[in-house]
Amino acid sequence: MSDPHEQTHIDSVGSYVKILLALLVATGVTTAVARLDLGAFNTVVALSIASVKMLLVALFFMHIRHSNKLTKLVVAGGLLWLAILLLLTMTDFATRGILGVPGK
Amino acid sequence: MITAAPQEREHYLNASHGLKSWLLTKDHKRIGLLYLATITLFFFIGGAFATLIRVELLTPQGNLVSSETYNKLFTMHAVSMIFFFLIPSIPAVLGNFFLPIMIGARDLAFPRLNLLSWYLLVIGGAFSLFAMIAGGVDTGWTFYTPYSTTYSNSWVIATALGIFIAGFSSILTGLNFIVTVHTMRAPGMTWFRMPLFVWANYATSLIQVLGTPVLAVTIVLLFLERVFHLGIFDPARGGDPVLFQHLFWFYSHPAVYIMVLPSMGVVSEIISTFSRKAIFGYAFVAFSSVAIAVLGFLVWGHHMFVSGQSLYAGMVFSFLSYFVAIPSAIKVFNWTATLYKGSISFQTPMLYAFGFIGLFTVGGLTGLFLAALGMDIHVTDTYFVVAHFHYIMVGGALMGYLGGMHFWWPKITGRMYPEGWAKLSALVIFLGFNLTFFPQFILGYLGMPRRYHVYPAEFQVLNVLSTAGASVLAVGYVIPMIYFIWSLRYGKVASANPWGATGLEWKTSSPPPVHNFEETPVVTHEAYDYASLMAEEVEVG
Missing domain, CATH: 1.20.5 (Single alpha-helices involved in coiled-coils or other helix-helix interfaces)
Structure with missing residues (x-):
């Protein structure tokens, strides 16, 4: 609208x-x-x-x-999705060293 | 017998003539048909590659094509089918044509942008087609690094550029749909009176707008590393190859829902129409589309359990993956509940809807196998995975697309397709599909890896069965092509509402007038209000 x-x-x-x-x-x-x-x-x-x-x-x-609230919601949605991308990717990068790499 | 065409009345097909009137059209219905022609071309290109793959796999030796050529065949099969057929299929053809009509609008919110979307798909398709003709690409549709950035000598950039451009077509279509649903609903068409096909396309559009830009960024990064040797994915330059997989699957897992969610919308329309009942739990089915769209973004790491991804990340992604099963199951159970005590008729669209439910359920449940960390290690990169995603993308998405094509063909063309042939081809497709892909579950479980054309002799029987199934399937796909074209001239003239359905698209003539309705419709009923419709029929009768 x-x-x-x-x-x-x-x-x-x-x-x-x-x-x-x-x-x-x-x-x-x-x-x-x-x-x-x-x-x-x-x-x-x-x-x-x-x-x-x-x-x-x-x-x-x-x-x-x-802008109106709907437009702001769209922007917030975009930022939230960026946060999902970064956060779930970091579940890998931030924890990769905990178990170590077999053979090293 | 040739039936007289309905020439007197003006509609979108006869309102203007000539190539220019099509190539510069801003009518969402004509643009839908432009998409139909484009994606049909890519379906048959992708199908030709699939045929070569299946013929090669008839024998355990690699005696038809070389290993390099085989790599190119499965890559180009997937690129054609995924990016240039399945992703645009229902949204860009049926969504384009019907979404505005189903909410009582005269067109999409941005008609020029809609035409631009089609041109972008054509330009993207041309780049990818050029790459195929010039020598092909051999990276797999996943373009995994470091192979795609460092080692492959094939047409990686041209293909990736084609996908990059086609991605913007997808984004713009999604944007157009979102704005149209928000701003152009007819009086009385509240959010919870919208047909579930519209809800499904709305949810799909959210994925297209939120996910596809990440694919674009990933392709740009791939380009920068391959051409300018920037250290993004190469560990020797400070990069990380697994990062590519994170970025790629952030889009490409939700992309599966871009393919299957619109099919779910089609199935809701068909089940309701041919059981003469409102969809059981309408709101749950509507919200489950949005839930699938959102949850679909949280599970991509289940493609990467053996990639070197942290085990802890694997546990998180495995856990989250199971959540997607919930809204998917809500849909399947609610469709089944809709059938209960319904007045069911078994016309062709309904056969496809039943096919969808059965095959999608098999595909979905085997997806749970793959989301389990331990089980996945056994079947990673085997034919089990190939079978699983074909049950979703062909058994699910393509069945829905064909069901929708049959359901709405009378509205699109003003002609009926031949019911007997259509039922036969639906049956042939169902049988051919299962014969092609069920043996692949067994092959994969027994350990046959995907993407190899030489395999141990003990796998031959199952591979021959699969190739035989593919032949049956090919016949099943060619029959509708023939009778759809035949029906344009010889099909029975369709009435405005041949199925006795409730949606707004059935309240306008077949084919619809240029601006969809003679006057703006006012919506006074809930969606799928067959109870009132039948009560009115009884009163009138």
Whole structure:
């Protein structure tokens, strides 16, 4: 069901430019951090920045923050399915070492 | 005898003429028929590969084709049948045609997107077909790494690109169906008055939209590793080959439900119509479709028990796999309960529905064998698995598709098919199917591995039986092709409602007008309200 209010809440060009700049800065930070040796935290930092960028794109460029509940439910569903993919895959990767590998 | 065609009335088939009117059509019914032509082509291509496989397996020696060619035959059989026949089959043909009509809509929500979906399937199919003609692909339809990324010298990228493109066709069809069901139901068509075929297609669409993008991502990663040698699946570069299997099966296990859920929807329509009763436990059957769609995403690791996956993950996936049996069983029991005290007639669609229930039950129960960790180790990669999934995908999905084609053929074409021939072919298909695939359960249990064309001599008798069954099955598939085409010209003219069914699709003429209904229908009855219909008939009579 289309929400008539969706059309009236388009953000200003200025706010889009700000988001674009934020995304470019975040990309620069990702590149810079990749050159530092943070051990396992390199991945954590890179994924955290990527998640923030994803949220900015979804909320502002894709207008999710002005969308109706059904659209938000669809987005939440997508994130839930990503969580299922990661969680059940990790049941393998996180527990693979417990029994060890036969012959090693 | 040639019967006069109903030429006076305008309908979607005669409203416009010429190739352009078909290739640029935005009518969901015509697009459904474009899909029908496309997937029928791929069905016969896949069938030709299957024929070569079965002929090769007549003898224990590999004396028809080389090992390399045999690898290509079973890969291209599966790629054709899964991605270009079974996945688009019911949703893109029957769903496209009937979902809008069954909810009282004039078309799908996005008609142009619908046409784009068909073009994407054709383009994807063209890439895969090119790969087949250019030399074929030999990785198996599963494209397991490291073989697909490092060692195979066959047309991996072209085939994978074809599947990638066809995947977007599937996503867009799913999206179109979801939006249509949410926004375009006729007045009075509440969620719980929707036919179960619509519920089944809705649940299928959720899988298409949520699962298929993961397949697309997986194919891109495969491409990046094969072409640019990025370390995603290669352990020497920091990757993990089992990760490919996780990503692949995250889509490809639910993909089995993309194939079989719409068939379940067809069976609900047929069982209700030909037993003149409302489906027993309508809400349970409706929600079981959604439950299968959701639970289907939690079980993929049961394909990987011997892959090197952690035993603990195997235990979780094994445990979760048993849950899918619950909604599947709800459907089977509720269909059976619907038959109880029904006024049953045994027309062709009903024969296919019965075939579906029996064969799907065998396929489903043997799936439980495979979900058990210990049992699965014995039968992994044997013909037991091949038999199991053919009972689901051919015995289930294809039986449902053929049942639906017969059920709705009068509506699609305005002509009846010949009932006697149709019953005969349904019987031939049922017998041929069981003769083909039941021996494979035994072969697998005895230890014959899949994907080998040379086998010990003691397995020959069962293989010969299977090949004989495949010949019978092939005859069973060709007969409907002939009489469906025959009926277009010579079939008896169909009335608007030849089965005396309750759905909205039977309230409009056969074939339907361009915009489906002369005026927007208003729904005042529950789905399958045969009790009221028969009471009205008694009053009128």
